[in-house]
Amino acid sequence: MEFQVEDSVLVNNFISGDEKALEILINRHNQRISSFIYSKVLDRDVTEDIFQDTFIKVIKTLKKGTYSEEGKFLPWVMRIAHNLIIDHFRRNKRMPMFEGNEDFNIFSVIGDDKLNAEKQLIKDQIDTDLRLLIDELPDDQREVLLMRIYKDMSFKEISENTGVSINTALGRMRYALINLRKIIDKNNIVLTS
Amino acid sequence: MENIYVNNKKECKLIKVKPETIQFLLDYSKSLHFVEKDGIVFQSNLN
Numbered sequence: 001m002e003f004q005v006e007d008s009v010l011v012n013n014f015i016s017g018d019e020k021a022l023e024i025l026i027n028r029h030n031q032r033i034s035s036f037i038y039s040k041v042l043d044r045d046v047t048e049d050i051f052q053d054t055f056i057k058v059i060k061t062l063k064k065g066t067y068s069e070e071g072k073f074l075p076w077v078m079r080i081a082h083n084l085i086i087d088h089f090r091r092n093k094r095m096p097m098f099e100g101n102e103d104f105n106i107f108s109v110i111g112d113d114k115l116n117a118e119k120q121l122i123k124d125q126i127d128t129d130l131r132l133l134i135d136e137l138p139d140d141q142r143e144v145l146l147m148r149i150y151k152d153m154s155f156k157e158i159s160e161n162t163g164v165s166i167n168t169a170l171g172r173m174r175y176a177l178i179n180l181r182k183i184i185d186k187n188n189i190v191l192t193s
Numbered sequence: 194m195e196n197i198y199v200n201n202k203k204e205c206k207l208i209k210v211k212p213e214t215i216q217f218l219l220d221y222s223k224s225l226h227f228v229e230k231d232g233i234v235f236q237s238n239l240n
Contacts, residue, residue, distance in 0.1 A: 022222050023215070030209045038208050051210045052218065059222045064234065 007073035015062055026055060029074055033081055040085045050088060054081040126191050133183050141176035144169050 005024070013021035033054065038047045057080050061067045067076075115123060134142055143162060147153045153161070158169045184191065221238075228235045 019219065019223055023219055026215055026218060030215070031207055034210045035207045038206070044208070047208065048210050048214050052214055055218045056221065059218065059225060060236075063222075063225055064227050 008069055011062065011073055029077065033077060036078060037081055037085060041088060046088065050081060050084045053084050129191060133180055136183055137176055137179055141172045141179065144172040145176040148173055
């Protein structure tokens with residue numbers, strides 16, 4: 001039969017400076033305490049965190065010399081773990097964790113869809129290059145393209161503003177795009193980020 | 194108070210924390226020291 005040193009002896013040894021005693025205590029009660037925490041929180045990562053916090057409190061109390069052997073070591077550790085579990089639920093109640101599901105992703109609402117600094121620089125450069133290319137277009141085509149793309153005007157509004165028919169405005173827009181592509185191909189310009 | 198008791202007992206299982214967690218605690222313990230001076234307790238972590 002294997003001789004097992006009592007918890008109280010190990011605790012006293014640890015207080016006296018025997019670090020090995022702590023290792024024996026943790027390994028001895030690992031499963032019991034971990035399973036107790038897991039049975040309440042049902043999350044492996046949270047269990048690890050609470051277990052760690054529990055023993056940090058245990059170590060501090062023992063090293064500080066404020067531990068009194070009134071009860072048993074394990075019930076005392078379980079009580080600390082229990083209090084930390086309650087703290088965990090209180091914290092989560094104040095700030096509930098929402099992970100979303102297949103139908104709804106929280107990041108679709110709170111996500112930051114702005115470009116990062118590098119992508120914003122590239123986009124600005126492309127916009128500048130594109131404006132220079134548009135300036136190369138004949139006046140009538142450039143006018144229609146600017147109204148349609150940059151001023152978001154309808155072809156009806158463009159025709160009214162330029163005094164040409166809608167079909168002419170559509171034709172000028174078509175040629176503007178064809179000519180832009182030609183300039184881009186001719187000069188091997190890459191306009192992608 | 195928050196009801197923290199599980200309804201589904203099947204979800205209760207025996208587990209152990211990772212060896213890394215235990216190692217962290219042992220290292221933490223070795224680094225932790227309390228020094229008392231003039232009735233004041235100082236805590237220090239010496240890595």
